Amino acid sequence: MTIAVWPVVGRSRIVHAFRPGESAAAEGPFRTLRVHRWATSGVRVARRAAGRLRGQLTIFSSLNVESARLARHGKTEAAKRLARAAAALESGPEFTLLQQILSELPSVEAERVLEGVLPANAPPNLATSLKEIARLAEQMRGRELAVAGMPDVFAGRIAEVHEAYVVLIRITGQAAMIPRWMAAAAQREEVGDLLALVTDRLQSSSAVVDAVPAIDVNDVDVLKFSSFGRGDARVRRLNSADVRLLEGAPEALQIIVPVQIDV
């Protein structure tokens, strides 16, 4: 099991990493990041609702969060390198596939994916695609941050859920207590959920702590599939090409051997 932070984010997460405490919706900080090439422009996904285009959603590699953090620490060259890595990832085939998959989803579900949620009826290649992007991002992040200095990431599986906190267990066994509201904000507050706690030191006695959703890049359970039974919504889920096909007129059934059925 390899637990990685969720591989895609929205712009607000990047702004928050650059200017924690300020409004994540502010235009200025993101413009600064872009002007200095400390962040990518992201990938645009068409948003659909009720069969119509409803604007666009922009998704970013989570590497942009790291580059924004580095920029805040004044490590501007490292920030640029990581943003270039993010741009390479976002222009690669894995991101292109993700873009296609998200464009097929209703816009609400596509936005939920950015928050770390796999829709219940998600096509199976969505999970595969996210895992592959997460795996690549981890490789790039490891290469760059080994030099530039990493934030402390405590990633694991939630083992206990209490009224005020959850207990997060690393694969290696160490445990941490996380306020439950933080886990909930990361869409992870059930036993078994994967969560990461990212601690970025500000000064000797203060830090920015973010709870973010995580994903197991080696997990194959998500991909388990049975063609039998009624439980798996993937059996019923169509994409746009399927819809175009089924909108045609079905031809009469072929019965090549006459058969008598006794009841």
Next chain:
Amino acid sequence: MACAPRAPRRSNPACLIHLRRLAWQLEVERFIQGELIEWSFDPYAASGDPRLLLAFVRATRELFGVGAHEREILEGPDGATFAATKIEVLAVASAWQGRRFGTGERASDVLMSAVMTDVSIRVPPRDARVFALVHEENVRSLALCRRHGLVEEMSRPHPDYRRIVTRHRRLDQP
């Protein structure tokens, strides 16, 4: 949908292929032996009109195959829905795989024809869209589907499984 498995023969050079196929073939066996009856008679699924067909050789009363199908509603990304029939399972007994009756028909063709006949006579009528999920390595079932008109390929619900449906005349075709 699949034919029931044959035991791998170690002396056979195709043994490894048999072993690789065993996983999805066993899944068929387990479903038939452990879940098919419940699937057929689940009161909560009655609206889908589930049908279980047992195919016997009339002369010997030998069970040579099992088929099942039900109504399914397929859902598009924008909320469009399509009524269809899902072939839940179609399995020919090991002893009858690849065999023909004295009259020349393949056992598998007779079984599939029985399913298609049953679909076509349901009241209220079933939609003529009939689809099946077939493991991509299950070449015999894929060929069987092709012979019976399941020739259009839809998206895969899983990388290993093909979803094939009966032929449709596209809207832009005359």
